Amino acid sequence: MDLETILSVVTTYALPVLAALIIVYVGLKLSEKIASLIEANLNKAPTSDPSVSRFLASLCRYFLMAVTAIAALTIIGIDTSSMAGMILGLSAAAAFVLQYPLGNLAAGIMLNLFRPFKVGDEIEVNGVKGVVLGITLSSTRLKTRDNVEIILGNGNIWGGIIRNHNALGQRRLDMDFGVSYDADLDLAIETILSVAKSDPRIHAEPAPWAKVVKLNDSSVDIQLRAWCDYDDLRSLKVSISQPMKTAFDSAGIGIPYPHIVKIRKDLGNPTPTTS
Known part of the structure; x- marks a missing residue:
């Protein structure tokens, strides 16, 4: 085999193969490096899930490896158009199948970014x-x-x-208290505010507020609006009614309650009369 033939073979086959091997080597190293960086950055989030980070990094690595393989085969001279089409088809199918999980992942990224x-x-x-x-x-x-x-x-x-519910720290308690129609409304409002101001859980600013908000069939409803810390809202809501009832009793303010009236009717047959 003469020198010209050897140079022709090297030029035709050896150099493309060598270039393809270099591309494969560099591509594998880059895919591992990029996947590791992605996993490490995802794991830096306070609420990250290591298994999810590893999964996303693996997807990136496999994608880069596929691109590397196509590039290497192209350098050698192998037609990769059908392979690229197959990969795109598989990618589209995978995206369709995983659209809900991928949507959750995208939403999770937004939740972690905007908190x-x-x-x-x-x-x-x-x-x-x-x-x-x-x-x-x-x-x-x-x-x-x-x-x-x-x-x-x-x-x-x-x-x-x-x-x-607790992002802003403070919450407003709204509670209605029904009093009888013959009650002194000014005294009732003053009593409600007095009970509210005496509770250390209720803030002085904004000051508690109480007004008549509704005229019911058997009661006049007075609403109390008071601000408190979020952590105290639930306990305040279930405990303020008892001191309010005691204060109403001391002030002589009546609290209406439903009454049941029973009416008896004589359904006997009337005695017929004749003219």
């Missing part, structure tokens, strides 16, 4: 209310007040209306 709530907050979304136990990229765990665990896909949370 509309955090662990320990009490939230309400899509009619579900509970204290946040944990947030991952795919789902959020809640605990209801009666100790039931609820797991919501992040896609359902991010796409709905989120009510964060």
Whole structure:
């Protein structure tokens, strides 16, 4: 074999193969490096899920490896158009099958970026209310007040209306108290405000407010609006009624209650009369 033939073979086969091997080597190293960086950055989030981070990093690595393989085969001279089409088809099918899980992952990223709530907050979304136990990229765990665990896909949370009950720290308590129509309304309002101001859980600013809000069939409703810390709202709501009743009794203010009236009718047959 003469030198010209050897140079022709090397030029035709050896150099493309060598270039393909270099591309494969560099591509594998880059895919591992990029996947490791993605996993490490995802794990830096306070509420990250290591298994989800590893899964996303693996997807990226396999994608880069597929691109590397196609590039290497193209350098050698192998037609990869059909392979690229197959990969695109498989990718489209996978995206369709995984659209709900991927939607949850995308929503989880948005929740971690914008942080509309955090662990320990009490939230309400899509009619579900509970204290946040944990947030991952795919789902959020809640605990209801009666100790039931609820797991919501992040896609359902991010796409709905989120009510964060304790994000602002303070909450307003609204409670109605019914008094009788013959009660002194000014005295009743003064009594309600006195009880509210004597409770250390109720804030002095904004000051408690009480006004007549409704005239019912048998009572005049006076509403109390008082501000308190979120942590005190539930206990205040269930405990303020008793001192309010005691104060009403001391001031001689009547509280109406329903009465049941029974009417008896004589259904006997009347005695017929004749003219």
